Amino acid sequence: MNNKRISLSLTNIVLLIILPLLVVLLWQLRSLIVVLMIAVVIAATLAPIVNTTQKVGIPRFLAVLIIYAGIIATLTLFGLIVGPTVAEQIQRLIGKLPVYLETLRSLLADLILRFGMDDTGAADLINQLLDLQGAISWAIRSSQQLVIRSYSVTRGIIGTVFSALLALLLSAYMLSNSKQLLEDIINLFPAPWNQRLAAQIQPVAIRMGGYIQGRILVSGILGIVISVSLRFLGLSELALGLGVIAGFTNLIPFFGPVIGAIPALIVAIPQGGLSFFSVLLLFVIIQNLETYVLDPLLVGSSVKVSPLYQLLAVLGGTQVLGIIGALIVPPWIAGMGVLLENLYIKPKLIAEGQYDLPHHSD
Numbered sequence: 403m404n405n406k407r408i409s410l411s412l413t414n415i416v417l418l419i420i421l422p423l424l425v426v427l428l429w430q431l432r433s434l435i436v437v438l439m440i441a442v443v444i445a446a447t448l449a450p451i452v453n454t455t456q457k458v459g460i461p462r463f464l465a466v467l468i469i470y471a472g473i474i475a476t477l478t479l480f481g482l483i484v485g486p487t488v489a490e491q492i493q494r495l496i497g498k499l500p501v502y503l504e505t506l507r508s509l510l511a512d513l514i515l516r517f518g519m520d521d522t523g524a525a526d527l528i529n530q531l532l533d534l535q536g537a538i539s540w541a542i543r544s545s546q547q548l549v550i551r552s553y554s555v556t557r558g559i560i561g562t563v564f565s566a567l568l569a570l571l572l573s574a575y576m577l578s579n580s581k582q583l584l585e586d587i588i589n590l591f592p593a594p595w596n597q598r599l600a601a602q603i604q605p606v607a608i609r610m611g612g613y614i615q616g617r618i619l620v621s622g623i624l625g626i627v628i629s630v631s632l633r634f635l636g637l638s639e640l641a642l643g644l645g646v647i648a649g650f651t652n653l654i655p656f657f658g659p660v661i662g663a664i665p666a667l668i669v670a671i672p673q674g675g676l677s678f679f680s681v682l683l684l685f686v687i688i689q690n691l692e693t694y695v696l697d698p699l700l701v702g703s704s705v706k707v708s709p710l711y712q713l714l715a716v717l718g719g720t721q722v723l724g725i726i727g728a729l730i731v732p733p734w735i736a737g738m739g740v741l742l743e744n745l746y747i748k749p750k751l752i753a754e755g756q757y758d759l760p761h762h763s764d
Contacts, residue, residue, distance in 0.1 A: 436723065436730075437565050441572035443733050445580070446611035447618075448473075452577050463578045470574055484642070491643030495665060505672045602744055610737040616701030617653055623696065624659075624688055625649020632666060635680050640669055652692070654728045655712050659689050711735055 428435065448469060455465040576583060584603055588596045629645025637644065648662030663685040670681040715735040719727025 433565065436726065437569050438572065439730050439734060440565075440569040440726075441576060443610060443614055443730050444569060444573035445576040446607045446733070446737075447614040448573070448577060449580070449607055449611055450615075466574050466578045470570070484646075488643050488646045491640045492647070495640055495643060495669065499668070502668045502671055509671065598745060602741055605744065606737040606740045609740050610733040613701060613733040613736045616697075617655075619700050620692060620696045621649045621652040624652050624692060628662075628666070628684070628688060631684050632681070635670075635684065636673055636677055637666065637669055637681070644669065654725075655716055655732060657716065659685070659692065711739070 451469055452462065452465050455469060456462050460468070584600075588600050588603075591599055625645045625648060628648045629641050632638070632641040632644055644666045647665055648659070651658040651662035654661075663682075666681050666685065667678065670678040712732055712735070715732040716728050719729075719731030721727070723731070
């Protein structure tokens with residue numbers, strides 16, 4: 403009995419020593435961990451394309467090279483064709499932002515004066531309701547904090563570029579040697595957990611990849627629709643830039659569509675009330691189209707993650723990793739949801755007799 407107590411005591415002591423050291427080690431390697439997380443998400447996203455290409459008879463390694471070369475070529479071509487126009491329009495938008503905000507202040511002043519308030523009272527009320535300088539300063543500080551938090555993970559701009567290239571290389575390696583790599587990882591676990599985990603690889607990859615594929619597809623569709631619609635609504639001068647901003651921010655669930663609508667609404671203010679409400683109505687329609695049609699059809703059907711968990715994933719990822727976290731943490735939550743469902747919830751319900759196993763017909 404005494405030996406057993408001593409053994410347990412020593413084990414606890416060893417764990418108390420090892421666990422803090424492990425936490426410190428993981429913190430020191432956080433940049434590499436983030437790169438690995440990004441690489442896994444990229445690999446899960448491109449895996450279905452690689453598998454389809456391989457079925458044609460092309461070797462897997464060559465299929466990976468062809469797909470990556472095609473993606474790089476497509477992005478480069480898109481950047482050469484659309485990039486200069488988008489950059490010029492966004493730069494023009496930033497340059498005209500003070501004018502747009504001053505127009506908004508004037509409109510609010512006229513509106514308040516109509517209620518019988520004098521100029522001094524109107525100015526004070528506007529300063530209270532719309533502290534433009536404070537709002538701009540807050541937005542700039544918040545954006546800088548998000549960017550700095552993202553850069554701090556990868557140690558600056560050069561580190562970000564290097565980390566992006568490293569993530570691409572690692573994801574390519576994962577895709578080309580996925581079978582052997584996964585076998586090596588699974589063999590680290592004792593039986594029967596190795597078999598259970600092996601059975602979850604494909605469902606996890608499908609859910610993680612399905613999430614990113616759906617978000618990219620939805621964001622691309624909405625970016626095109628918004629650009630074309632804004633052109634018809636009289637904002638043709640900045641329509642493409644505003645559409646790209648809205649499409650990119652839409653990659654972030656919940657908050658992205660709202661953030662993407664703000665620049666277009668600000669630009670619409672000098673055009674008059676009709677233009678402003680037309681743009682506002684456009685984004686309301688777009689938001690409902692995404693929520694009730696595109697997301698359930700292109701994202702929700704494959705992800706099956708509660709909106710609450712997605713929201714918490716976005717908030718937590720943004721808090722820890724900045725913009726990078728808002729993009730990569732949600733698919734990881736979707737993948738971990740598969741493990742939780744298949745390795746804990748379903749076995750628990752089966753043991754309690756509350757889960758009906760599917761019946762196979764002879």
